[in-house]
Amino acid sequence: MQIPEVREYYEILSKRKKSLIVKRVFDLVISFILLIIAAAPMIVIAAAIAIDSPGGIFYRQERVTAYGKRFMIHKFRTMVVNADTIGTQVTARNDSRVTKIGKFLRKYRLDELPQLIDILIGDMSFVGTRPEVVKYVKAYTKEMRATLLLPAGVTSEASIRYKDEADLLSGAEDVDRIYIEKVLPGKMEYNLESIRRFGLFRELKTMIRTVIAVA
DSSP: OOSHHHHHHHHHHHTTHHHHHHHHHHHHHHHHHHHHHHHHHHHHHHHHHHHHSSSOSEEEEEEEOGGGOEEEEEEEOOBOTTGGGGSOSSOOTTOTTBOHHHHHHHHTTGGGTTHHHHHHHTSEEEESOOOOOHHHHTTOOTGGGGGGGSOEEEEOHHHHHTTTHHHHHTTOSSHHHHIIIIIHHHHHHHHHHHHHTOOHHHHHHHHHHHHHHHO
């Protein structure tokens, strides 16, 4: 992480250590409170998933967070069982692997509620670069690795700008190639800019804008 392409971002964050501590405390406290509030709705969602299609309630997949650490993300299952083995690791519009209840959960990002657990234990943050699977992280340029200086996030400016990512990938013959060559670089521009302009107030604005975007 000390390569020249990342050094600029490392130095920016090293000057904001107090803000990073406050960020972690905020994540810890708010994720705990939201888990309590969301407990009942999450039980209802779990029941709906179980009724809608066979398979487990949760979807666990290896993702990458700060400094290349790998972790198993928590999400509600929105696709058929073993979807990873019958298609790509990104989802296009009208993907046949998505279940009926899954379409609803994805639309309002309710499938990501279990990520409150990942925030609580420190693998993720409310705001940060979305955690990618290992295969896509290996496609990062040297500068893109700067996004690994911070924990992966549930939302970000890139998430808002690319909320219709599935539509962009719809109809592509090679979804993985289009994602790596076209979509990922665009998202990373926003992610890197967010590090350059890192600030707690800005992150709060991102959280509010995310709620508005999915409402």
